[in-house]
Amino acid sequence: MDMSIVQHEAPFGVLIVLYLFLAGLSQGLFLVAAASLFAGLERFRPLARPAAAMAMATYLPAVLALILDLGKPSRFIHMLLYYNPSSVMSWGSVILIGYGLVLAALILLLWRNHRLARLVGAIGMAPALGLGLYTGLLLAAVRDRPLWSSGLVPVLFVVSGLVAGMALLMALARWTSGVSGLEKGHGLSALHSLKAWLVGAELVMLGLHFLVLFTGTASGQIAVRLFVTGPRQVSFLWVQVALGMLLPLLLLLLGPVRRSGVGSVVAAVLSLAGVFALRYNLVIGGGEIPLTSAVMNRVHTTPFVWGAVAGLSAAALVLVLLLPRLMGRLTSER
Amino acid sequence: MSAAPKRNAMVIDLRRCVGCHACTVACKMENNVPVGAFRSWVQENDKGSVPEVTRVKLPRLCNQCDNAPCEQVCPVNASQKGEGGAVLINKERCTGCRYCLAACPHDARYIDPREGTADKCTFCAHRTDAGLLPACVSTCIAHARYFGDLNDPNSEVSRLMRTHSVQPLRPELGTAPSVFYIGLDESMEGIGPGQKAGRR
Numbered sequence: 001m002d003m004s005i006v007q008h009e010a011p012f013g014v015l016i017v018l019y020l021f022l023a024g025l026s027q028g029l030f031l032v033a034a035a036s037l038f039a040g041l042e043r044f045r046p047l048a049r050p051a052a053a054m055a056m057a058t059y060l061p062a063v064l065a066l067i068l069d070l071g072k073p074s075r076f077i078h079m080l081l082y083y084n085p086s087s088v089m090s091w092g093s094v095i096l097i098g099y100g101l102v103l104a105a106l107i108l109l110l111w112r113n114h115r116l117a118r119l120v121g122a123i124g125m126a127p128a129l130g131l132g133l134y135t136g137l138l139l140a141a142v143r144d145r146p147l148w149s150s151g152l153v154p155v156l157f158v159v160s161g162l163v164a165g166m167a168l169l170m171a172l173a174r175w176t177s178g179v180s181g182l183e184k185g186h187g188l189s190a191l192h193s194l195k196a197w198l199v200g201a202e203l204v205m206l207g208l209h210f211l212v213l214f215t216g217t218a219s220g221q222i223a224v225r226l227f228v229t230g231p232r233q234v235s236f237l238w239v240q241v242a243l244g245m246l247l248p249l250l251l252l253l254l255g256p257v258r259r260s261g262v263g264s265v266v267a268a269v270l271s272l273a274g275v276f277a278l279r280y281n282l283v284i285g286g287g288e289i290p291l292t293s294a295v296m297n298r299v300h301t302t303p304f305v306w307g308a309v310a311g312l313s314a315a316a317l318v319l320v321l322l323l324p325r326l327m328g329r330l331t332s333e334r
Numbered sequence: 335m336s337a338a339p340k341r342n343a344m345v346i347d348l349r350r351c352v353g354c355h356a357c358t359v360a361c362k363m364e365n366n367v368p369v370g371a372f373r374s375w376v377q378e379n380d381k382g383s384v385p386e387v388t389r390v391k392l393p394r395l396c397n398q399c400d401n402a403p404c405e406q407v408c409p410v411n412a413s414q415k416g417e418g419g420a421v422l423i424n425k426e427r428c429t430g431c432r433y434c435l436a437a438c439p440h441d442a443r444y445i446d447p448r449e450g451t452a453d454k455c456t457f458c459a460h461r462t463d464a465g466l467l468p469a470c471v472s473t474c475i476a477h478a479r480y481f482g483d484l485n486d487p488n489s490e491v492s493r494l495m496r497t498h499s500v501q502p503l504r505p506e507l508g509t510a511p512s513v514f515y516i517g518l519d520e521s522m523e524g525i526g527p528g529q530k531a532g533r534r
Contacts, residue, residue: 006375009444011436071430071450078429082410089409089433141407144439144507292377292394292441300432300445 010287010297014309015069020135020279021164022062022316023096024157027132028165029055030103033110034121034128043190047169048117050324052107054168057319059100061312066096068308088141092134099127111327132158139282146220147286152209156278159198159205164275166195167248168320171268174261175321192264196252199245199271202278206241223289232285240281244274338485341400341512342418342457344471345494346393348517350478353378353391357470357479361395364458364469371444373455374470381523390521393479395470396421396442396455397503397511404434404443412452418483419512420457428452439507457481484512 033051036044067076079093102124109117136154213220227236251267361374374395412428428451446453458468471479482489501518502511
């Protein structure tokens with residue numbers, strides 16, 4: 001081995017990507033659930049229950065992913081015992097706990113048809129937005145990595161979380177229709193238009209971010225080269241942008257496809273893949289760009305990490321499919 | 335008047351470094367550094383074009399920044415400055431969240447796979463507390479490394495800082511490193527980001 005070349009560790013791995021994806025999904029679903037309770041947004045009202053239940057279904061595995069990613073998982077409690085006001089991660093642990101409590105309260109109130117649900121939903125929008133913003137800020141606060149260090153990243157995380165949340169609701173519209181009374185074309189077509197706007201906003205932000213990188217410092221240009229013509233080209237340009245953003249946008253804008261159930265589900269699944277790819281590319285792609293070495297940083301992945309990713313993804317999927325139905329059954333029994 | 339608190343620093347004279355990697359090996363042995371990780375290492379780069387090619391060497395280690403990004407981002411305050419000014423990790427508190435690895439602009443940190451916690455150079459705190467020099471300084475065959483208290487005007491590092499033009503790595507980040515180099519401009523001239531020796 002050439003002793004003059006030291007390969008360093010990329011800071012974050014795939015478990016963090018999964019955490020950011022599931023947390024974003026949960027934040028997006030919560031915002032949809034809370035907004036649907038507002039006056040004037042009655043057509044979204046059937047979404048409240050399935051969205052809130054799915055928000056919990058993605059929140060729980062997200063927290064577990066975060067804990068399992070720690071080098072010392074048993075010390076996750078330290079995150080609550082010690083606090084550093086200058087650390088975004090410290091803010092995050094408070095936000096994550098607060099968000100979980102508000103989400104649990106909202107589910108309970110929605111299930112009981114309580115009139116306080118609207119109030120709790122409205123108050124809960126703060127920690128939900130906080131969850132989306134902090135996950136982006138976690139990366140943006142790292143000054144020395146131009147791909148991360150932008151005020152657009154937290155906003156991109158919130159918006160893409162919303163897109164993912166809406167996409168999941170659309171993909172499972174038929175599955176949850178028994179629970180929510182959500183009929184095809186009822187609140188869904190309005191959700192289609194909103195999602196199309198949000199995907200458009202994502203594309204604009206992403207474009208601006210890369211334009212600033214390209215016209216900025218040399219290290220920013222290295223990041224652009226890696227993503228546009230380098231080894232990240234497939235996962236960024238083709239999977240994230242073309243398949244995960246442009247194609248679903250096209251499907252949403254095309255009238256006939258929009259009205260067909262299959263087109264809508266395909267667009268939703270592609271959007272979900274796009275949002276996952278966005279986080280994957282930012283976290284893994286941004287982390288493997290070397291700061292001081294001549295070789296790419298190595299990403300920390302062990303069989304345990306892959307096992308945890310597979311297990312938690314499966315758990316999230318099962319919970320997303322089962323929780324709304326379970327909740328619906330409990331409601332009908334009352 | 336009470337004396338100023340210690341601020342230990344290192345001055346590395348690049349004109350003297352021969353790139354023998356004795357510092358890398360001594361550090362590994364002294365601190366039982368795990369396979370694949372380094373607390374102290376030497377980056378090298380070939381500079382110029384044939385026939386006028388030179389190999390430049392840049393010894394690296396944690397810069398013990400006075401305004402340390404790792405300290406700023408640690409969610410549990412596990413990274414804190416010790417008495418001599420070196421940033422030390424409280425191993426009983428560190429959760430291994432890796433955020434300090436992301437924040438360090440010098441790639442100085444790693445996760446010790448045996449313990450699951452973050453680790454890095456401490457300026458050999460266990461040795462300096464006992465009045466010894468850090469292992470890399472002791473072992474340097476070319477006398478390229480100097481260690482001492484910047485707040486003591488009679489220390490060797492203070493004298494070198496007065497008599498030589500010294501530079502830290504990446505001063506633009508404002509982290510106030512405690513590792514300084516003599517001859518950095520000359521040796522790194524023409525080496526940009528993404529090249530073999532990496533960014534300064």
